[in-house]
Amino acid sequence: MAASLRFPDGVSPTGPWQYWRASGGGIVELGIVRGQEVSLPPHFHDEDQLTFVLSGRRRFVMADRLFEIGPGEGLRIPAGTPHRSLAESADVIGLNIYTSPDAYMAAELFAGLAQLWRRQGCIGWRDLPAMVEEYRCDPAMPQLPLDFIGVCWENVGEAARLAGMSREGFSRRFRRLHGMPPQMFRLTGRLNEARSLLRVGQPLADVAAETGFSDQSHLGRCFRRAFGVTPGQYRRGVLTAP
Structure with missing residues (x-):
């Protein structure tokens, strides 16, 4: 080249x-x-x-x-x-x-x-x-801690702004630190939150709303892709397991 x-x-x-x-x-x-x-x-x-x-x-x-x-x-x-x-x-x-x-x-x-x-x-x-x-490997530089990543931003652009970085720079640094793109990381966090709510018996519609999915179908598609079962199957399994 x-x-x-x-x-x-x-x-x-x-x-x-x-x-x-x-x-x-x-x-x-x-x-x-x-x-x-x-x-x-x-x-x-x-x-x-x-x-x-x-x-x-x-x-x-x-x-x-x-x-x-x-x-x-x-x-x-x-x-x-x-x-x-x-x-x-x-x-x-x-x-x-x-x-x-x-x-x-x-x-x-x-x-x-x-x-x-x-x-x-x-x-x-x-x-x-x-x-x-x-x-930069300066320890004083923000390391994008998980609590910041999972709670404080709604999209990658907002996260980059909060971190004082460009969108592209934030995404590259995030992937190096956490092994996946920020969008996927945040989606996984929401799905894990859904798992927690399902384990205590929350209705599916409430779980979808509380974890930011547009509806039960949206939650179901993402949940099955990530975990291999539907939210309903997961909820029934954890609630009926001995």
Whole structure:
């Protein structure tokens, strides 16, 4: 796949290296490297360097060990780690993201960038800071606790607003944390609430209304799909079991 980058306003590639400050988020600096003359002598950064390759390859030497990454792959160089980069025999296009030390989940971020790059064929700098922020591992960042997720929102857009995130970012982070999309998670929570009400003998119509289903048929379809029995069968079983 041919690599493509959308540059921010006022930034145009004039040489192998280009750096600029990102607006917002926890990114200290962004950079792009292009061409074959991409070698640099030993040096280190006060920040973590997260390098992601869009085309070609990049090679780094750290502690006499060679690291090589190709298209769709990334490498984290921890803050304070001496390293050098090697020249390449073919053109390379790569980006560098400089962040506070240990502030982001590098492997997960690289996987997200690779998915975006393969799907869209490009990465836009305007959207990059917000995407990177989704992978922050700062314990102070809201972790979308289950009680917040199950009670306080009626749809994904509302949940994202309450969490201070974009709808897409909220959905991606939710899936990573809980293993399913937010809509499915919330539906499952409502169905489990229905189970609890059925176990104490609540009428089906009341259960459907209290758990937010449009009617008994709607509850029945979702309940059977999730648990393999209808709400009526479940209710009879739990109420008559010895």
